[in-house]
Amino acid sequence: MSEGIIQPDQPEEIEGEGKDLFSKFDDIIALREGLLSSGQEDPFNLVMEKVLSPTRAICNGRDTILLGTYNYMGMTFDPDVVEAGKQALADFGSGTTGSRVLNGTYQGHKEVEQALMDFYAMDHAMVFSTGYQANLGIISTIAGKGDYIVLDIDSHASIWDGCAMGNAEVVPFKHNDIEAMEKRLKRIPEGAGKLVVLEGVYSMLGDIAPLKEMVAVAKKYGAMVLVDEAHSMGFIGENGRGVVEQAGVIDDVDFIIGTFSKSVGTVGGFCVSNHPKFEIMRLVCRPYVFTASLPPSVVATAETSIRKLMHGSNKRAHLWENSKTLHKGLKELGFQLGTEEPQSAIIAVIMPDLEKGAAMWEALIKGGLYVNLARPPATPANMTLLRCSLCAEHSEEEVGEILSIFEQAGKAVGII
Amino acid sequence: MDRTAVDAKIRELAEPFNKKGVTITEETTFANDLEFDSLTVMDFVAEIEDEFDIIISMNQQAEIENYGQLVDAVTKLQAD
Numbered sequence: 355m356s357e358g359i360i361q362p363d364q365p366e367e368i369e370g371e372g373k374d375l376f377s378k379f380d381d382i383i384a385l386r387e388g389l390l391s392s393g394q395e396d397p398f399n400l401v402m403e404k405v406l407s408p409t410r411a412i413c414n415g416r417d418t419i420l421l422g423t424y425n426y427m428g429m430t431f432d433p434d435v436v437e438a439g440k441q442a443l444a445d446f447g448s449g450t451t452g453s454r455v456l457n458g459t460y461q462g463h464k465e466v467e468q469a470l471m472d473f474y475a476m477d478h479a480m481v482f483s484t485g486y487q488a489n490l491g492i493i494s495t496i497a498g499k500g501d502y503i504v505l506d507i508d509s510h511a512s513i514w515d516g517c518a519m520g521n522a523e524v525v526p527f528k529h530n531d532i533e534a535m536e537k538r539l540k541r542i543p544e545g546a547g548k549l550v551v552l553e554g555v556y557s558m559l560g561d562i563a564p565l566k567e568m569v570a571v572a573k574k575y576g577a578m579v580l581v582d583e584a585h586s587m588g589f590i591g592e593n594g595r596g597v598v599e600q601a602g603v604i605d606d607v608d609f610i611i612g613t614f615s616k617s618v619g620t621v622g623g624f625c626v627s628n629h630p631k632f633e634i635m636r637l638v639c640r641p642y643v644f645t646a647s648l649p650p651s652v653v654a655t656a657e658t659s660i661r662k663l664m665h666g667s668n669k670r671a672h673l674w675e676n677s678k679t680l681h682k683g684l685k686e687l688g689f690q691l692g693t694e695e696p697q698s699a700i701i702a703v704i705m706p707d708l709e710k711g712a713a714m715w716e717a718l719i720k721g722g723l724y725v726n727l728a729r730p731p732a733t734p735a736n737m738t739l740l741r742c743s744l745c746a747e748h749s750e751e752e753v754g755e756i757l758s759i760f761e762q763a764g765k766a767v768g769i770i
Numbered sequence: 771m772d773r774t775a776v777d778a779k780i781r782e783l784a785e786p787f788n789k790k791g792v793t794i795t796e797e798t799t800f801a802n803d804l805e806f807d808s809l810t811v812m813d814f815v816a817e818i819e820d821e822f823d824i825i826i827s828m829n830q831q832a833e834i835e836n837y838g839q840l841v842d843a844v845t846k847l848q849a850d
Contacts, residue, residue, distance in 0.1 A: 502827070
């Protein structure tokens with residue numbers, strides 16, 4: 355079944371000039387105009403005029419606590435990280451102007467890949483220009499015609515787009531449902547290649563996957579396993595290697611996908627693997643080949659940050675404390691949350707509908723707190739969510755302040 | 771199972787998802803006539819897959835717009 359193409363009741367067609375290709379966006383334009391016409395501050399057009407620290411910025415003119423940045427480990431202003439970037443900028447210039455396979459591999463790119471191999475204790479690491487491209491590239495390249503990709507229905511857009519870009523058969527299963535996953539694996543024709551795609555932490559609700567069971571099932575049916583650990587790197591698992599480490603299955607997964615734009619604090623994506631033939635990816639993976647490599651300053655900051663994250667156990671412990679305190683506090687205030695217990699550094703507050711959610715977002719931002727407003731179709735079960743992501747640099751006092759802003763806003767909007 | 775039997779079974783499975791009680795013909799479309807959103811599609815497809823012990827991949831789903839095409843596809847898949 356294809357989803358209906360969104361079209362207005364009466365498409366506007368100007369005779370002789372062809373159809374306006376933008377008419378397909380009329381519904382979403384109307385939705386947005388309806389929301390903003392009430393004087394609502396635009397949740398998708400926020401400008402940070404000044405960034406004071408990993409947890410503070412001047413947003414739309416107001417001093418704001420940042421609680422929606424995925425800057426989990428607060429590395430963005432780490433003096434060593436900033437210094438490494440400055441040095442690389444001075445030594446290697448502002449950009450590589452080329453592909454990794456041509457003129458775009460500098461010393462720094464090899465060094466950041468070595469840092470990843472050390473961090474994950476794996477044989478191979480391949481750095482992409484963004485996390486989105488890492489999923490897009492690896493998934494579309496390894497699963498080809500006649501192969502099957504079995505994936506969680508709540509997978510990130512980059513995973514879906516990787517599936518769409520390749521030629522494999524795409525078979526989704528119900529979120530975190532081990533039995534539904536197994537049923538689908540069982541029905542795949544004998545001899546077909548199988549790739550199971552999972553995420554450690556699902557970013558919408560902040561829940562984690564039952565990886566111990568799921569990876570075992572995938573292996574039972576001879577599938578290769580790819581796990582996206584974008585939202586767990588640096589603080590879940592004893593060495594911060596993610597939910598795969600926490601679940602004790604890191605040696606059974608074939609590929610881990612990650613990003614530099616969350617805990618690492620810059621931009622870029624990667625895949626690490628122990629597959630003996632992994633290096634061939636560098637020549638056959640189009641989103642790796644046909645784009646310019648990351649600037650030298652970015653790979654230098656990433657390398658420094660990754661190496662510091664290896665020794666970040668105190669920060670990790672503080673981040674977990676923050677997550678627990680915020681989760682408990684919001685629950686006590688009467689908010690409905692995405693998970694019963696805090697499972698990650700993401701806490702999703704479920705809103706009754708988009709209007710209330712937008713009003714709540716506005717009340718929070720006016721109170722000095724930034725969170726992400728997430729709405730359908732990016733959310734599971736068409737929920738409207740206020741997604742909070744904590745940082746290891748949030749102080750205990752800031753978490754208290756966050757709770758009091760939530761309390762005031764929730765009462766003003768009439769949610770609690 | 772022949773096409774008539776597959777048709778009867780799918781009609782039965784579709785009933786709880788057909789909230790507005792639309793009369794289902796071969797030409798009834800899922801997106802427009804039945805107004806299925808992506809989540810409904812997933813649940814409905816999972817019911818059919820479990821009933822017939824088949825896989826209807828997203829690629830195959832993209833080719834199916836109306837009820838008749840679904841019955842054709844399932845009849846073929848469960849016979850293979």
